[in-house]
Amino acid sequence: MNLKVGLLGGGSWGTTVASLVARNAPITLWARNADTVTEINQQHRNSKYLGDATLPERLRASTDIQETVADADVVVMAIPSQNFRLVLEEVKQHVRPWVPIVSLTKGLELDTRMRMTEVINDVLPGHPVGVLTGPNLAREIMAGQAAASVIAMADKVILAELQKLFKSGLFRVYTNDDVVGCELGGVLKNIIAIAVGMGDGQGAGDNTRAALITRGLAEVTRLGVAMGGRPETFAGLAGMGDMIATCTSPQSRNRHVGIELAQGRTMEAIAADMFMVAEGAKSAPAVMALAEEFGVEMPIARDVYRVLNGECTARGIYKGLLRVDPGAEHEPG
Numbered sequence: 001m002n003l004k005v006g007l008l009g010g011g012s013w014g015t016t017v018a019s020l021v022a023r024n025a026p027i028t029l030w031a032r033n034a035d036t037v038t039e040i041n042q043q044h045r046n047s048k049y050l051g052d053a054t055l056p057e058r059l060r061a062s063t064d065i066q067e068t069v070a071d072a073d074v075v076v077m078a079i080p081s082q083n084f085r086l087v088l089e090e091v092k093q094h095v096r097p098w099v100p101i102v103s104l105t106k107g108l109e110l111d112t113r114m115r116m117t118e119v120i121n122d123v124l125p126g127h128p129v130g131v132l133t134g135p136n137l138a139r140e141i142m143a144g145q146a147a148a149s150v151i152a153m154a155d156k157v158i159l160a161e162l163q164k165l166f167k168s169g170l171f172r173v174y175t176n177d178d179v180v181g182c183e184l185g186g187v188l189k190n191i192i193a194i195a196v197g198m199g200d201g202q203g204a205g206d207n208t209r210a211a212l213i214t215r216g217l218a219e220v221t222r223l224g225v226a227m228g229g230r231p232e233t234f235a236g237l238a239g240m241g242d243m244i245a246t247c248t249s250p251q252s253r254n255r256h257v258g259i260e261l262a263q264g265r266t267m268e269a270i271a272a273d274m275f276m277v278a279e280g281a282k283s284a285p286a287v288m289a290l291a292e293e294f295g296v297e298m299p300i301a302r303d304v305y306r307v308l309n310g311e312c313t314a315r316g317i318y319k320g321l322l323r324v325d326p327g328a329e330h331e332p333g
């Protein structure tokens with residue numbers, strides 16, 4: 001393709017998506033760490049985040065954020081949610097006016113409770129905004145395993161071009177015009193993955209895991225629909241698909257947080273040992289505030305939030321769940 005792409009964020013997912021896009025179009029990956037940039041350009045690796053996976057030789061990295069976006073026809077954001085606005089503000093003056101901006105990020109801004117596409121609208125009003133999301137664990141995709149994803153945007157013409165840009169070989173990209181639903185599917189499943197990790201870390205069985213995933217998807221769907229997403233989106237790749245991948249994969253950072261919480265460790269201690277982001281832990285307070293604002297009950301997310309805050313232990317929560325009498329299946333609780 002003739003489109004030039006600038007991708008911001010040299011972590012696991014940014015580097016993986018940049019490697020996929022490099023098959024279709026010229027791309028520059030901006031990373032703030034000069035060693036990462038040198039390693040990508042000279043050794044075609046990003047060993048800190050992706051081990052010994054080989055990156056395409058066509059993938060070029062840069063520490064110069066202005067150079068990365070100034071002539072880009074598409075800008076892709078792979079910056080964790082709490083630093084997303086900061087980086088957008090930095091590039092704002094260099095991005096051309098009509099350029100589409102695509103978020104890869106699965107979190108909410110803590111202070112404002114905004115989704116990342118809302119943050120983009122806030123900082124760069126008037127740009128077409130989209131999100132790429134789905135069951136996409138970075139290392140598996142780098143290993144060449146088949147995966148499916150969803151690109152969501154309101155403008156169907158640009159959406160079709162973006163689908164061509166991101167899809168390749170075994171990476172299948174579907175389109176969806178439900179930006180709110182797709183984005184919230186990716187954000188909200190992270191908290192349920194922490195809950196599943198808390199169960200797995202205490203030796204929960206397969207039936208227990210299935211119950212948590214199913215009840216978790218129900219509460220995620222309730223909030224997502226209340227906020228304007230479409231119910232069917234939550235039964236698709238961005239909802240159920242990502243829920244299954246994140247809640248069951250040993251590669252998931254959010255599930256890992258849950259497993260560590262189950263050992264009685266505090267979130268502070270767990271975060272100190274992690275160099276990668278676990279968005280569910282960061283976004284939990286914003287999610288609880290939104291649940292309250294929209295009058296939606298989210299019992300599993302609320303319990304995760306209480307454990308993250310140190311209000312109770314993972315073991316205490318598990319016992320508490322068993323004490324609650326179940327009601328009708330399609331009601332909260």
Ligand SMILES: NC(=O)C1=CN([C@@H]2O[C@H](COP(=O)(O)OP(=O)(O)OC[C@H]3O[C@@H](n4cnc5c(N)ncnc54)[C@H](O)[C@@H]3O)[C@@H](O)[C@H]2O)C=CC1
Pocket residue numbers: 009010011012013014015031032033049078079080081083086087104105106107136137138139275276277279
């Ligand atoms: N890793 C995965 O499998 C997937 C991750 N995601 C989402 O993608 C987003 C990014 O995640 P990962 O790349 O996995 O995280 P990561 O923890 O592997 O890397 C984050 C990167 O962002 C950079 N960064 C953080 N703050 C920055 C700032 N202020 N300026 C410049 N760079 C900054 C870090 O240096 C690091 O390179 C998250 O929202 C995550 O939920 C989505 C799908 C799959």
Ligand SMILES: O=C(CO)COP(=O)(O)O
Pocket residue numbers: 106134135136137138190193242245246251252253254255277278279
């Ligand atoms: O979103 C992801 C997979 O789709 C990655 O999940 P984790 O951030 O929990 O690793």
